[in-house]
Amino acid sequence: MSAVFTVDPGSGVPLYLQLIEQVKRAVALGTLGAGEQLPTVKALALDLTVNPNTVARAYRELERDKVIETSPGRGSFVRSEDGAADVRHAIEDVGASVLANAVREARSLGLERDTVRTLFERALERWFAGSGPEDK
Amino acid sequence: MKTITIEHLTKRYGEQSAVADLSLEIDEGSVCGLLGPNGSGKTTTFKCLLGLARPTSGTLAVHGAPVTPHTFETLAYVPERNTLYEWMMVFELFNLYKRTYKKYDAARAAELAALFKLDSRKRIERLSKGQQTAVALTLAFATRPDVLVLDEPASGLDPIFQRVVLDLIIDAAAGGATVLFSSHQIGQVERAADRVAIMKDGRLVLDGNVDTLKGEEKIVEAVFDGDAFAPNGLATDPRVRRIERNGRILRAYVRNDSADVVRRLEALGPKAISVYDLSLEDIFLGAVSDTAARNGEGI
Known part of the structure; x- marks a missing residue:
């Protein structure tokens, strides 16, 4: 297995959503390549100590989102490259909502728009420093 | 089956x-x-x-x-x-x-x-x-x-x-x-x-799919300078299941769209406001807590 998944039951985020997001991220980042096989529902449930129905639900939704495909008796596999493009959009959605929350919290602390922008720029500098213009 | x-x-x-x-x-x-x-x-x-x-x-x-x-x-x-x-x-x-x-x-x-x-x-x-x-x-x-x-x-x-x-x-x-x-x-x-x-x-107070229950609600938490109070109509809003007040802190358990509730609480000028996902512990405590201010109580 090239990708390792973890879940945090204590966080309020439903476990199946945590799994979906991690699989999508792994596909978008290329840790899980096209055609690569995912662990079986049972194996992953035991590995993470989570309910098998939770894993099955995550796989069903990933299949619906065309990220993976499941063939009976063979297992679940990552779909081809165009799947990865969809996934990248999904990741952007996640990023957008994370940033929206951060901005909302900053505003509720009484910070002005320009201060938030300055702080945002500073955070960008810090975390993207040296990673080049393409963020690679 | x-x-x-x-x-x-x-x-x-x-x-x-x-x-x-x-x-x-x-x-x-x-x-x-x-x-x-x-x-x-x-x-x-x-x-x-x-x-x-x-x-x-x-x-x-x-x-x-x-x-x-x-x-x-x-x-x-x-x-x-x-x-x-x-x-x-x-x-x-x-x-x-x-x-x-x-x-x-x-x-x-x-x-x-x-x-x-x-x-x-x-x-x-x-x-x-x-x-x-x-x-x-x-x-x-x-x-x-x-x-x-x-x-x-x-x-x-x-x-x-x-x-x-x-x-x-x-x-x-x-x-x-x-x-x-x-x-x-x-x-x-x-x-x-x-x-x-x-x-x-002896009664069943809550029953459902764990992930669905978690996804259904968010907690909007607002901290005020003085004692917390809820804006008019918030308690009777169908999207708000419960409101808890503890001194300067107000917590609203909100279904679906929490953004509107956030906006209404913000209008009261809180010191800080945050939105949390619900953990099973929150769900459990919400379901069994005695002091649970049911909608509208004392407001």
Whole structure:
């Protein structure tokens, strides 16, 4: 297995959503390549100590989102490259909502728009420093 | 398909009502965690389901029929208090089960006994409480049951063995078994269960899919300079299930769109406002808390 998944039951985020997001991220980042096989529902449930129905639900939704495909008796596999493009959009959605929350919290602390922008720029500098213009 | 069906169960001991009008259905292959404070009626519900206590009213069924001695061939029950033959040695008890249960899997029993580090030459009465629980669990899982009813299965076990119990439950569920278990530990239910039922004072106060319950609501928390108060109409807003106030902090449990509630609270000029996802603990505390300000109370 090239990708390792973890879940945090204590966080309020439903476990199946945590799994979906991690699989999508792994596909978008290329840790899980096209055609690569995912662990079986049972194996992953035991590995993470989570309910098998939770894993099955995550796989069903990933299949619906065309990220993976499941063939009976063979297992679940990552779909081809165009799947990865969809996934990248999904990741952007996640990023957008994370940033929206951060901005909302900053505003509720009484910070002005320009201060938030300055702080945002500073955070960008810090975390993207040296990673080049393409963020690679 | 429903494996366990409980309809309008009421159980009274004299004047005391232990369970009141409880209805619960559990699908095949589902793991249902039953949570509730001590004395909320969890064990009584199990006893009625298994025919060990006679319900005052209501019907209970496993696979569509009341439990009979015959049913126990495919059903395993691990009670909270041990009911093992204490004078037997561990291996003697295992042998007894081997002769009694058609589906008893001796290899599996040996595997689990090793996992729990059980000494098969010891008398049951000489084992610690946790080890006795481990024996009961080993026997329960070794009979390869279709239905498992576990009353506080991990109590008295150390954290490592607690994890083993969770693994066993998940393994059984992956194999298609239906599990109903009670627990004090919300974390266990959060991991192993896909379904949660919460009891309080003999009543079912909340029941649903764990992930759905978590996804349904958000907590909007606002901190004020002075005492917190809720804006007009917030308490009666259909999207707001509950409002809690504690000094300067106001918490609103909001369904669906929390952004509008955030905007309305922001208009009151709080010092800070945040939105949280709900954990099962929040859900549990929200369901059983006595001081729970129901919608509108005191506002």
